Amino acid sequence: MAALTPGAPLTVGFDLDMTLLDTRPGIKATYDAIAAETGVWIDSALIVTRLGPPLEAELVNWFPEERVDEVADRYRELYVHIAVPACVPLPGAREAVAAVRGHGGRVVVVTGKHGPNARLHLDHVGIAVDALIGSVWAQQKGDALRGEGASVYVGDHLGDITGARAADALAVAVATGPYGVRALREAGADAVLPDLTAFPDWLAGHLASAPSPVG
Template sequence: MSGKPTLFFDLDGTLIDSEPGIINGIQHVFASMQQPVPDAASLRPWIGPPMRDSFQSVFGEEAQVAQALALYRQRYDTLGWTELTVYTGIPELIATLKAAGHRLAVVTSKNERSARQILANLPFGTSFEEIVGASDDGQRRFKSDLIAEALRRLSLSAEACVMIGDRRMDIEGAVHHQMRCVGVLWGFGDREELTTAGAGAIVQTPAELEACFA
């Protein structure tokens, strides 16, 4: 294909290490609902999939799921969204790709309001033409649906884009659309997870990712 591909970036585990804010928020929910609080290690797999589905796997009743989500968002909106660090090399990567002429977007399972709040406070946040996240009602939360929404908003075809992410959901969402995809190893997924999901390439550093598009 001609022209430079538009690059869709996942957020958590790809651009930012958001583990503290997410884990602290989940633990806050369990404590508030008077449930045994899981340790941080057992909650790491929760980073990436839609939070609604993770809570549904623990709290069977919809009313409890709604309560858990409300408690989580309440803490995340006030404090959790600040508990993050940007991965080393990411600001330079984004600047280089933008300067090279790539259109950039964020496509995340995180609530869209939270994603926009985070990116508005990062120095490279303005580099992204669009930010697509989960809807408040949870109807739009799976990666395939989020990618579809990004394609719609940007008036793009799947073959004109590349999805970049750290978990199988990112890769599976791209595969669903027959979109090229790159898995990154500095986040929350491992090589086996990304390979099994169908990643077209896997990189260990932002510099390696930059080289994919040089």
């Protein structure tokens, strides 16, 4: 298990969808709008059970490859007006961010979502972060986390565990997305929490157990 480097500033990364925010109703409605415009049947109820990978990775299940970029652009246009206003913070999200700040830390969001739309989400719910990196997934999240100096990454997806591992950060998983506690543990998460309401106590314990600076 990775540990906080003595003397290093605390930086904690969070995923967005189904980690900090419940975006499912708005995402479902946006896919329904795309289906209505294009005449292509899309199982939006299925899609919202497997959020995590970037938009294009989902669209290839419903559209030929040559149409994916066009549909993705339209989806993102509609998303601003349909999905952003419908999002709500998940239980404990605000408290988790406040806990990091209470320990003098930085909060970064690293997400597969289109960055400008992720920013609109955070602005809508009033959650302030120190940095936001969008449109990254799995291993790419590791590069973003490493660039921000994150020692902890909190997410709900197996791809988030991959990203934390790539950054040599602690992988803290929350069972608020498509995977349950057992699956997250088996995937190698360093800690698995039922939801973010448990994060402040976990963080306090983690920091209390970190080695003290020498000298």
